[in-house]
Amino acid sequence: MKIILYIVAGLVAILVLLYLAGLAIPAKHVASRSVVIQAPLDSVWATITDIAGQPAWRPDLESVEIIGTTDSLLTWIEHPKRGRPLTMREKNKLAKKRYEIEIVPGGPFSGYWVGELLETPEGVKFVSTEIGEIHNPIFRTLAYLFFDMEATIATYQGNLKAYLEKK
Numbered sequence: 001m002k003i004i005l006y007i008v009a010g011l012v013a014i015l016v017l018l019y020l021a022g023l024a025i026p027a028k029h030v031a032s033r034s035v036v037i038q039a040p041l042d043s044v045w046a047t048i049t050d051i052a053g054q055p056a057w058r059p060d061l062e063s064v065e066i067i068g069t070t071d072s073l074l075t076w077i078e079h080p081k082r083g084r085p086l087t088m089r090e091k092n093k094l095a096k097k098r099y100e101i102e103i104v105p106g107g108p109f110s111g112y113w114v115g116e117l118l119e120t121p122e123g124v125k126f127v128s129t130e131i132g133e134i135h136n137p138i139f140r141t142l143a144y145l146f147f148d149m150e151a152t153i154a155t156y157q158g159n160l161k162a163y164l165e166k167k
Helices: 002-024 041-049 051-056 137-146 151-166
Strands: 028-037 061-070 073-080 086-094 098-103 109-120 123-134
Touching (some): 041 109, 041 151, 051 073, 123 137, 123 151
Antiparallel strands (some): 028 123, 061 073, 098 109
């Protein structure tokens, strides 16, 4: 019986430590990366704003379910191949220059993503910035320890670049 008590006490102590560590980590984070894509600006813009078509070039995405439109801005659910579905919505669109989407509030994290496009002699410079917030201190600690905040952006940009440069 004592051993069970020690195990439970140890698990509680670990959770308390994770919680306290999470309180010391800022809830908000910003991650940004850029890539140059050798494709026409029109193609890059059309591809990133074609939400329903993204499973064709994003291997991490099982499907997209469009659930509505408000003031010409889409709301959809991304169903990843691994992990929980995520409800997203367009926040702002400035044609061929800036595209903003946000996570619909309600989960353990929130935030938004900004994609900026700039035509250069080398191709289209695509800057992706994620401004996120992890609300739960325990999740915050685990994310800090085990998750690269730029990994999602790097994967998205890599898949986009490969898809467009192959066309």
